[in-house]
Amino acid sequence: xxxxxxxTLPKKKAVKKPAAPDYRIVVGLGSCGIAAGGHKVxxxxxxxxxxxxxxxxxxxxxxxxxxxxxxxxxxxxKHGQVYTYGNMTPDRMPRFVDExxxxxxxxxxxxxxxxDRALPDDSFYAKQKRIVLRNCGQMDPEKIEDYMAHGGYQxxxxxLKKMTQDEVIKEVLDSGLRGRGGAGFPTGRKWQFARxxxxxxxxxxxxxxxxxxxxxxxxxxxxxxxxxxxxxxLIAGYAIGADEGxxxxxxxxxxxxERIKMAIEQAKKRGFLGKNIMGTKFSFExxxxxxxxxxxxxxxxxxxxxxxxxxxxxxLRPPFPAVSGLWGKPTNINNVETFANVPWIILNGAAAFxxxxxxxxxxxxxxxxxxxxARGGLVEVPMGITINEIIHEVxxxxxxxxxxxxxxxxxxxxxCIPAALGNTIVDYDSVGQTGxxxxxxxxxxxxxxxxxxxxxxxxxxxxxxxxxxKCTFCRVGTKRMLEILERITKGQGREGDIELxxxxxxxxxxxSLCGLGQTAPNxxxxxxxxxxxxxxxxxxxxxxxxxxxxxxxxxxxxxEKCIGCTACARVCPVTSISGQVKKPHVIDQExxxxxxxxxxxxxxxxxxxx
Amino acid sequence: MKKAAGKTxxxxxxxxxxxxxxxxxxxxxxxxxxxxxxxxxxxxxxxDSLRAISQGLAIPLSQIYGVATFYTQFRxxxxxxxxxxxxxxxxxxxxxAEKVSAAIEAGLGVRDGETTADGKFTVESVACxxxxxxxxxxxxxxxxxxxxxxxxxxxxxxxx
Ligand SMILES: Cc1cc2nc3c(=O)[nH]c(=O)nc-3n(C[C@H](O)[C@H](O)[C@H](O)COP(=O)(O)O)c2cc1C
Ligand code: FES
Numbered sequence: 001x002x003x004x005x006x007x008t009l010p011k012k013k014a015v016k017k018p019a020a021p022d023y024r025i026v027v028g029l030g031s032c033g034i035a036a037g038g039h040k041v042x043x044x045x046x047x048x049x050x051x052x053x054x055x056x057x058x059x060x061x062x063x064x065x066x067x068x069x070x071x072x073x074x075x076x077x078k079h080g081q082v083y084t085y086g087n088m089t090p091d092r093m094p095r096f097v098d099e100x101x102x103x104x105x106x107x108x109x110x111x112x113x114x115x116d117r118a119l120p121d122d123s124f125y126a127k128q129k130r131i132v133l134r135n136c137g138q139m140d141p142e143k144i145e146d147y148m149a150h151g152g153y154q155x156x157x158x159x160l161k162k163m164t165q166d167e168v169i170k171e172v173l174d175s176g177l178r179g180r181g182g183a184g185f186p187t188g189r190k191w192q193f194a195r196x197x198x199x200x201x202x203x204x205x206x207x208x209x210x211x212x213x214x215x216x217x218x219x220x221x222x223x224x225x226x227x228x229x230x231x232x233x234l235i236a237g238y239a240i241g242a243d244e245g246x247x248x249x250x251x252x253x254x255x256x257x258e259r260i261k262m263a264i265e266q267a268k269k270r271g272f273l274g275k276n277i278m279g280t281k282f283s284f285e286x287x288x289x290x291x292x293x294x295x296x297x298x299x300x301x302x303x304x305x306x307x308x309x310x311x312x313x314x315x316l317r318p319p320f321p322a323v324s325g326l327w328g329k330p331t332n333i334n335n336v337e338t339f340a341n342v343p344w345i346i347l348n349g350a351a352a353f354x355x356x357x358x359x360x361x362x363x364x365x366x367x368x369x370x371x372x373x374a375r376g377g378l379v380e381v382p383m384g385i386t387i388n389e390i391i392h393e394v395x396x397x398x399x400x401x402x403x404x405x406x407x408x409x410x411x412x413x414x415x416c417i418p419a420a421l422g423n424t425i426v427d428y429d430s431v432g433q434t435g436x437x438x439x440x441x442x443x444x445x446x447x448x449x450x451x452x453x454x455x456x457x458x459x460x461x462x463x464x465x466x467x468x469x470k471c472t473f474c475r476v477g478t479k480r481m482l483e484i485l486e487r488i489t490k491g492q493g494r495e496g497d498i499e500l501x502x503x504x505x506x507x508x509x510x511x512s513l514c515g516l517g518q519t520a521p522n523x524x525x526x527x528x529x530x531x532x533x534x535x536x537x538x539x540x541x542x543x544x545x546x547x548x549x550x551x552x553x554x555x556x557x558x559x560e561k562c563i564g565c566t567a568c569a570r571v572c573p574v575t576s577i578s579g580q581v582k583k584p585h586v587i588d589q590e591x592x593x594x595x596x597x598x599x600x601x602x603x604x605x606x607x608x609x610x
Numbered sequence: 611m612k613k614a615a616g617k618t619x620x621x622x623x624x625x626x627x628x629x630x631x632x633x634x635x636x637x638x639x640x641x642x643x644x645x646x647x648x649x650x651x652x653x654x655x656x657x658d659s660l661r662a663i664s665q666g667l668a669i670p671l672s673q674i675y676g677v678a679t680f681y682t683q684f685r686x687x688x689x690x691x692x693x694x695x696x697x698x699x700x701x702x703x704x705x706x707a708e709k710v711s712a713a714i715e716a717g718l719g720v721r722d723g724e725t726t727a728d729g730k731f732t733v734e735s736v737a738c739x740x741x742x743x744x745x746x747x748x749x750x751x752x753x754x755x756x757x758x759x760x761x762x763x764x765x766x767x768x769x770x
Contacts, residue, residue: 254752292681
């Protein structure tokens with residue numbers, strides 16, 4: 001830096017601290033950002049910045065929700081404008097640095113969101129209401145200072161210093177918050193039970209097992225705002241009189257585990273964890289336990305068995321965890337998202353939370369949108385919004401302009417809601433009436449190429465493998481259902497198979513001990529209810545209307561279109577295609593293994609799939 | 611350190627196992643974290659390591675075996691140098707995970723759960739890696755790959 005002479009420089013500047021950066025750049029480095037190449041983009045950015053001498057600051061953040069256009073990069077300028085770039089690649093960095101940062105001209109083509117202009121993707125945010133995700137993508141999750149600058153730990157201070165334990169519980173009760181882990185039990189009531197249980201030792205457990213395949217809400221929250229969940233757990237600990245807490249996190253989420261560990265260390269240093277928190281009598285210890293890969297461990301009694309170091313097998317309730325939980329002590333267990341709502345409720349009041357949503361489902365709900373949706377990602381919407389609004393407005397409709405067929409909610413315990421019921425509102429009871437469940441927030445969208453029998457088979461395959469084996473109907477019954485579904489999708493279905501499925505479903509529901517078995521038949525029940533004709537087409541006509549079940553497909557060459565180029569015959573792994581050069585070829589149906597290689601290879605659209 | 615071993619031949623893994631055991635001895639609920647750490651250190655849970663854990667934590671071997679076989683994370687057999695985990699969760703299934711798996715299995719000449727003859731790769735299908743909006747997804751060791759096609763998947767694997 002050149003030394004300023006007193007003449008050229010106004011007096012004030014001499015005492016001024018280094019000037020605020022002209023730009024603050026934030027790279028989205030949640031799991032999805034990293035998977036899309038976030039680290040490579042950041043490295044390329046840093047490389048390009050070396051050359052350009054600019055006054056700026058670069059930091060990381062968690063998932064912002066627009067996973068469909070990862071890698072995302074935010075630019076905050078000194079005038080307070082924020083620009084979000086989507087689909088960034090290392091190749092785009094030179095132009096980005098040169099035009100936006102050096103010359104001050106945002107690259108309009110690559111923007112997905114900007115505070116100074118309207119963009120098509122604005123509809124992604126228009127109907128969202130962010131409580132749980134309020135900080136996700138807005139701050140650096142690895143810095144407690146960032147969280148505190150966003151109001152972090154103020155709710156804890158308020159609860160500890162200005163509220164009694166019962167007042168905290170009343171606030172949560174009045175907010176109408178219901179458990180976000182699936183069953184939707186009122187959180188305040190659960191806390192009341194745990195508070196009422198006699199005992200010198202009580203535990204708080206955070207359920208971050210997130211086993212539903214197709215859901216990633218809890219991962220994003222834990223990665224994007226770990227302190228928020230921690231603060232919620234501390235408030236719960238104070239309310240029920242616990243002094244020890246466990247984070248139970250899936251083994252498949254290494255980044256979440258790392259960020260929680262960091263959050264715990266930082267909170268300890270600041271005196272939000274440990275002895276006499278914030279100078280009060282309240283003390284709390286936090287531990288983290290990594291799951292070891294078992295879906296059933298998401299069930300609360302199995303989860304606690306797993307923390308204790310046993311096989312994760314559910315046990316009969318009562319006694320409920322609130323009475324006898326971890327190591328036989330009263331325990332309050334809630335889902336990640338449930339805890340993440342708590343600091344907001346304490347700070348903003350029960351009434352503010354209860355003003356959102358429907359009569360029996362208050363607040364907002366986070367959903368993980370995936371499958372055949374144009375804008376897959378993480379969204380938070382007020383309860384009471386319709387499924388159609390989520391899919392067509394927030395989610396931008398179906399990918400590649402295809403037709404919306406159904407949405408799967410609630411994972412293996414839930415069901416498929418058909419497009420015809422798209423006006424169903426998101427609320428525990430309305431979703432429940434369709435035969436699906438609200439679940440933890442997985443929404444896998446399906447289009448006309450998805451076979452509903454295959455989806456039912458897929459879930460039964462999952463639950464059958466994940467059944468812990470304790471209850472006979474769950475262990476053997478799901479296996480029998482799976483066998484029936486497998487034969488139907490292979491074209492070997494028999495008359496009466498649907499009835500047999502329904503009968504088994506009923507038996508499994510009523511004779512299983514835990515939620516896994518009790519809900520395992522739901523995917524079959526809902527697909528039979530809404531898509532029975534698809535089952536019948538498989539069984540009677542040996543056809544898969546969605547052209548998805550391999551064994552039922554028939555590949556045929558259209559003689560008028562085939563020019564005899566032999567390309568298909570050359571890629572056929574079982575030499576089922578024959579014919580002379582420049583003459584139409586034929587496929588031998590007996591030996592064809594339906595691999596689809598020929599269709600992919602044919603340039604003349606001459607192979608028909610039925 | 612290449613010092614001459616003592617009089618008796620010591621199991622080279624024993625040191626690592628003892629380190630883990632020293633950390634967890636006497637803790638409640640120690641079994642699963644101990645198994646996890648030993649597996650990280652050795653790559654899998656050998657019979658010897660299970661016996662050592664049983665002695666160190668004073669838990670019957672039968673109970674340890676019960677736990678080790680209950681959770682899918684634990685493996686009782688060694689794996690290849692790189693672990694390829696192909697997601698078969700709902701979003702990936704709907705997005706074509708089957709074709710991705712088929713391409714990887716054909717490209718490496720193994721089936722689900724197997725290790726290549728040269729010991730380089732073990733292929734495994736798993737039930738959701740939590741990156742569903744980028745389906746289909748796979749992980750090679752700790753790197754995640756999204757928006758896969760059968761071609762891009764096998765290409766990424768072969769770069770290891
Ligand atoms: C098979 C099965 C799997 C479950 N998986 C989860 C899970 O992954 N995450 C979760 O929070 N709750 C899960 N639950 C629900 C828990 O048992 C429990 O109800 C929940 O953690 C309570 O928290 P909440 O009241 O905040 O929802 C599962 C239940 C069953 C039966
Ligand atoms: S379904 Fe594959 S990552 Fe979730």
